[in-house]
Amino acid sequence: MAPSSDLSVPTGSTVDVSVILAGLVTYPASMVIKEPLPGNEILPETPCYSFLIENKAKEKKVLFDLGLVKAWKKKLPPVVLDQIASINGELTIQKDVADHLLEANVPLESIDGIIWSHHHMDHVGDPSLFPSSTSLIVGPGFKSNKMTFPGYPKNPDAIVSDDAYHGREIIELDFPTSSLEIGGFPAIDYFGDGSFFLLYTKGHTHDHLSGLARTSENKFVFLGGDIAHHAGEFRPSPQQPLPDEIHPSPLDKNPFDPQLPPLSVCPGSVIEKLYPRKETHPDYRTTPFYEPNPLMSASQLDALAALEKLQTFDACAKVFVIIAHDVELKDFLPYFPNKINNWDTAGYEPFVKWRFLKDFLQTVA
Numbered sequence: 217m218a219p220s221s222d223l224s225v226p227t228g229s230t231v232d233v234s235v236i237l238a239g240l241v242t243y244p245a246s247m248v249i250k251e252p253l254p255g256n257e258i259l260p261e262t263p264c265y266s267f268l269i270e271n272k273a274k275e276k277k278v279l280f281d282l283g284l285v286k287a288w289k290k291k292l293p294p295v296v297l298d299q300i301a302s303i304n305g306e307l308t309i310q311k312d313v314a315d316h317l318l319e320a321n322v323p324l325e326s327i328d329g330i331i332w333s334h335h336h337m338d339h340v341g342d343p344s345l346f347p348s349s350t351s352l353i354v355g356p357g358f359k360s361n362k363m364t365f366p367g368y369p370k371n372p373d374a375i376v377s378d379d380a381y382h383g384r385e386i387i388e389l390d391f392p393t394s395s396l397e398i399g400g401f402p403a404i405d406y407f408g409d410g411s412f413f414l415l416y417t418k419g420h421t422h423d424h425l426s427g428l429a430r431t432s433e434n435k436f437v438f439l440g441g442d443i444a445h446h447a448g449e450f451r452p453s454p455q456q457p458l459p460d461e462i463h464p465s466p467l468d469k470n471p472f473d474p475q476l477p478p479l480s481v482c483p484g485s486v487i488e489k490l491y492p493r494k495e496t497h498p499d500y501r502t503t504p505f506y507e508p509n510p511l512m513s514a515s516q517l518d519a520l521a522a523l524e525k526l527q528t529f530d531a532c533a534k535v536f537v538i539i540a541h542d543v544e545l546k547d548f549l550p551y552f553p554n555k556i557n558n559w560d561t562a563g564y565e566p567f568v569k570w571r572f573l574k575d576f577l578q579t580v581a
């Protein structure tokens with residue numbers, strides 16, 4: 217396990233972090249993953265997480281991503297609706313993030329900013345529901361890219377609705393002016409007190425940001441956005457090899473006979489069988505199962521470099537990595553208005569960390 221000092225995080229204050237489940241999406245794995253394995257062709261009901269970040273000392277609140285928009289059929293640009301239809305995608309959302317906040321008596325005026333990890337429809341939600349005092353924070357190159365700015369219909373090429381921008385300040389982050397680097401990523405100390413950092417994690421898109429929130433003195437939650445869509449894109453790794461044994465077992469079926477009860481411990485012999493390309497990967501214990509689909513990356517080179525850096529965060533016991541659509545966490549996270557600051561004592565790991573291995577169960581037989 218790498219200590220967090222390896223990541224060179226400056227010391228600082230803390231923030232409260234809550235997760236809002238902002239919709240579910242079902243889509244073919246091949247859209248985001250290169251060569252998905254048999255039995256893992258569809259990514260069913262994957263969550264879209266939005267995060268409320270509260271800096272109590274500075275009396276500031278920001279949201280990191282908004283997930284889906286409830287009125288998606290009405291609000292998404294036609295080109296995005298066509299894309300969803302062409303992949304037989306399914307979107308499920310009952311409440312916008314704004315609804316969740318209002319139900320918990322959090323006034324929308326108290327939200328200082330909405331940070332978009334990137335401009336895809338399963339992250340941008342509906343900022344038009346927020347007052348104009350809520351600014352929008354976006355990654356480098358956002359305002360100069362025809363796909364993102366201005367929005368649709370003002371700009372027919374845009375895949376973001378223009379009403380997201382109406383009347384509000386849009387802050388495009390500029391990383392070259394910041395000399396800070398964390399874990400190899402250019403970084404900005406967002407509140408200026410070491411409590412929440414935005415990292416420039418380009419690759420999936422040109423404007424892609426991740427967040428690093430300090431949840432206690434030396435513990436962090438890494439908000440990964442779409443840096444990966446499946447945990448198998450960054451696990452296992454040289455810093456975090458496939459374990460010899462996983463207790464409790466992350467497999468929900470008995471790998472030897474589905475009629476028998478699930479195993480309480482997942483033994484090494486089963487874990488080894490789960491790795492599908494052993495013959496071609498002699499270093500399979502330290503190589504991720506998957507690679508991102510290059511067609512979904514703005515730059516595959518940058519996407520792979522970002523995943524490699526992510527592996528150091530993921531192997532660090534002081535960091536809890538949550539990618540925007542981590543389906544394995546869906547049934548275990550306590551959602552807003554609860555906080556996840558006690559993630560380190562809540563015992564999610566190693567159970568959820570290796571739970572994605574169940575996706576490869578079919579290959580054992």
Ligand SMILES: [Zn+2]
Nearest residue numbers: 334336420442
């Ligand atoms: Zn995306």
Ligand SMILES: [Zn+2]
Nearest residue numbers: 336338442540
């Ligand atoms: Zn996404």
